Structure formats: C-alpha cells, structure tokens
Amino acid sequence: MTTMDLGAGMLSEQEHGRQLRRAIVASTVGTAIEWYDFFLYSTVTGLVFARLFFPRSEPLVGTLEAFAVYAVGFLARPVGAAIFGHYGDRIGRKSTLIATLMLMGIATFLVALVPTYDSIGIWGAIILTALRFIQGVGVGGEWGGSVLLSMEWARTSSHRGFIASWPQFGVPCGLFLANLAVLV
Numbered sequence: 001m002t003t004m005d006l007g008a009g010m011l012s013e014q015e016h017g018r019q020l021r022r023a024i025v026a027s028t029v030g031t032a033i034e035w036y037d038f039f040l041y042s043t044v045t046g047l048v049f050a051r052l053f054f055p056r057s058e059p060l061v062g063t064l065e066a067f068a069v070y071a072v073g074f075l076a077r078p079v080g081a082a083i084f085g086h087y088g089d090r091i092g093r094k095s096t097l098i099a100t101l102m103l104m105g106i107a108t109f110l111v112a113l114v115p116t117y118d119s120i121g122i123w124g125a126i127i128l129t130a131l132r133f134i135q136g137v138g139v140g141g142e143w144g145g146s147v148l149l150s151m152e153w154a155r156t157s158s159h160r161g162f163i164a165s166w167p168q169f170g171v172p173c174g175l176f177l178a179n180l181a182v183l184v
Contacts, residue, residue, distance in 0.1 A: 020153040024166045027146035030097050031170025032177065034142045037108040038073065038135060039178035045070045047182070052116040053125040069129050076136025077143070084141025093149040097142060104138035107131045146170070 011019065049069070050062035057065060080100070088096040114127050151164040 016153070016155065020150075020163070023153045024150045024163060026094075027097070027150040027167040028170045028173075030101055030142060031146045031167045032173040033101060033170075034104050034139045035171045035174025036177045036181075037104050037174075038139050039175045040108070040181060041073070041111065041132070041135065042070055043178055043182045049128075053128060055117050065125075069125065069132050072129055072132045073136035073139070076133045077140030080137035080140025080142075081144055083137065084145055088141075088145045088148070093145045093152070096145050097149060100138045100142035100145065104135055104142070107134040107138060111135075 045066045046063065049066040050057070050059065053069075054062035054065045084096045084100055087099075111128065111131050114131065115124050117124050146167040147164050150167055151160055154160040154163045
C-alpha cells in the first residue's frame with residue numbers, strides 16, 4: 001500500500017473529490033502541454049527544419065534528415081519513462097510531473113534559439129538532436145506519471161479506467177494547440 005493510498009483513505013469524501021479533480025486536471029493539462037511541445041516540433045519539422053538545418057541536401061533528403069531528428073524524441077521516450085518512473089516512485093509523482101514539464105519547456109525554448117546551418121554548420125543539427133532527445137525524455141517521463149497520478153486517487157476500481165483516461169485526452173488537445181499555434 002502506497003502512502004497515497006493511506007492519505008486518500010483518511011480524507012473526507014468532499015476533500016477526496018477535490019483532490020481527485022485537482023489530480024485529473026493537473027495531469028491532463030500537463031499532458032496537453034507536453035504533447036503541445038512535442039507536436040509543435042513535428043509540425044515545424046515538415047515545414048522549415050530541412051531548409052534551416054540541412055540546406056545542402058536535396059529537398060527530400062533534407063526532409064528525411066529533419067524527420068530523423070524528430071524520431072530521436074520517440075527513441076528517448078523509454079529512457080524518460082525509466083528515469084522518471086523510478087523517481088516518481090521515490091520522491092512522488094507531483095514532483096516528477098513538474099520536473100518533466102520544466103525539462104520539456106526549457107528544451108522547447110532552447111530549440112527556438114538553436115543557430116541554423118548558415119551560422120554554425122552541422123553543429124546546429126547536432127544541438128537540435130540533443131534537445132530533441134531531452135524533449136523525448138521529458139514526454140516519456142510525463143506520460144506514465146500523469147496517468148498514475150490521476151489513477152492513484154481513485155478509491156475503487158469501478159471508475160479507475162475512466163479517471164486514467166483523462167490524461168490521455170491531453171494528447172489530442174496538445175495536437176490541436178500545436179497546429180493552432182503554427183496556423184497563427
């Protein structure tokens with residue numbers, strides 16, 4: 001039995017409902033933010049990264065190189081899940097959720113500052129790849145932790161799946177917001 005189970009059992013029904021709503025909203029919003037950052041990168045990859053970071057390549061090859069950098073984020077997700085899953089069990093899911101949001105936000109901000117090929121040559125693509133790996137670690141760590149954070153507040157198994165589904169709703173929200181940002 002985890003400490004969350006012990007704490008949730010001692011709360012009144014009204015206080016438990018309030019904490020459950022807070023956990024669901026926080027994990028859903030956190031997931032939406034993480035996937036917004038992740039999908040924003042994917043949208044921009046297809047539009048401009050080939051020209052900015054791989055201009056000496058043929059257009060098709062440059063696009064494939066840009067999407068190879070994009071794939072690094074997916075390869076890093078299991079690494080993030082292992083790291084933050086471990087620390088989520090040790091120090092708490094809320095702390096690790098905040099850490100993953102910070103990691104993803106900082107990496108996304110730094111992607112905007114990466115110099116292009118014209119400025120520093122291939123090092124721009126290398127820096128972009130490293131930041132993409134960091135983004136993948138962040139989203140990999142946030143994904144499982146946000147689902148568990150919300151699910152652990154369920155008192156019974158009857159609604160546990162429904163409660164755990166709310167963070168999954170953050171993924172299409174993040175996709176919508178990323179496309180809206182690029183459209184604007």
